[in-house]
Amino acid sequence: MKYEPVVTESVAKQIAEQIRRAITNGTLKADDKLPTESELARQYNVSRPTIREALKRLAAKSLIRSRRGPAGGTFVRAPSAEDMSQDLISSVALMVSLSVFDLTEIAETRHELERVCIRLAVKRRTEAELSRMATEIKLQKDKSLTDEEFCASDVRFHRALVDATHNSVMQFQMFTVIEALQPVENMVIFRFREREKTIEQHEKIWRALRAQDLEKAEKAIDEQMVYLRKSFSQAQEWRRKRDSAETVA
Amino acid sequence: MKYEPVVTESVAKQIAEQIRRAITNGTLKADDKLPTESELARQYNVSRPTIREALKRLAAKSLIRSRRGPAGGTFVRAPSAEDMSQDLISSVALMVSLSVFDLTEIAETRHELERVCIRLAVKRRTEAELSRMATEIKLQKDKSLTDEEFCASDVRFHRALVDATHNSVMQFQMFTVIEALQPVENMVIFRFREREKTIEQHEKIWRALRAQDLEKAEKAIDEQMVYLRKSFSQAQEWRRKRDSAETVA
DNA sequence: TAACAATATTTGTCAAGCAAATCTATGAAT
């Protein structure tokens, strides 16, 4: 007979959870130093390897960092938005590769979020973002750019657009979907998209943003997305054909 | 003189990263069994505790799970959207408590995302979601409900609204901001919001959704958010006063 | 045949210690 998975959680996990709570509820603050591993082992009445397993769990979530040496030890680390963004992006990438998330849904979400961004950006964009975007557009016109460089510039352009919302939560959310779509988007750009058309759309967005013309801006975003989706389904079609060809062969 | 933090990453971290990549790129699939810890230790030429530290890092990200016994071992676990959502929510909650994210920004993001949701939901809502929402509205009218129960019902109402988009990525994103705002929102409801007004707004949203009337739906959402923000700033004001009073005392 | 017990396998934990990093303080050379 099969046993049900045991309910008792490992000591290491419990300790990790306890420390995590201490961080969450403010008992442990950023840059606070935890006791040494030996000290923790004594306090919790467990061995040092067990403590280490607990700490590694927290380190995996970048809640703590450790340094060796006399002034070293384990310190609480305030997770930055960047850290979390990176984590989230890699998780989403994994789920896309496992087909948990559908690319079509990601594309739709991106479109809708970008519409939101443009609404906010039209109101709040500063010269800083406008000039960042202008720089990228200029760069994109350079015919000697490789496809990789062009894609990277495309990402930077959209990042500047998101930054123009001046809302860090919005940025956080948006980066996730932008990055999750990036592999496919690169493929699309490599195979099907003409640079001229992309640049033209970027310029439309930029002009609308500079003029703070919401209507034109939304139209530009929609147009861009219609085009991206068309290329995107072309790419999927192409990939479908290639896959079925491989199956036959 | 201070040393720069050492560049060499720990062996355990490298191994964890290697296994993570194997999962990401499909070399290891869901429910695949990894070699035993001893076997891995032999393969990587490290000790078992080191392997365990690596595995615990992955377990912390719920990429693997372990069972004891002869048929036990370490198995690759396909992370579900639920897992990830939970992870993300707890991370965001932490960052809110550390003031990395501003509540005003979260509120704005939620408003904008909810506008997006309503746009999609108006087109795609099914009877299932409509009836879930109706159930909650009915429940909310029960005067004997505790504040906690009322809040929980409020969350379920909005969850149904998000589900009506039938876009799992959108749901994923939305749950994050809903949950991140929840503690404050509860406080607001407890102290400042009148239930009748909240219910009235829910009903407006529901009717617009049933009629698939986009204009009315957007208006209802906007109205709700104006009200929420007003209560929200009242609550912040109240908290500010309480804090400064404490400082004086 | 069915219930039960022994056994093997695998993760969980412990113990003690060495290695590597790195800060601090001491001492030597200028």
Next chain:
DNA sequence: ATTCATAGATTTGCTTGACAAATATTGTTA
């Protein structure tokens, strides 16, 4: 006296070896 090098001291990183607990399998007995 000041600066530089060097020798501890301290803390994490890692190893070895072993035992404990969980649990599937296999054999034994009623």
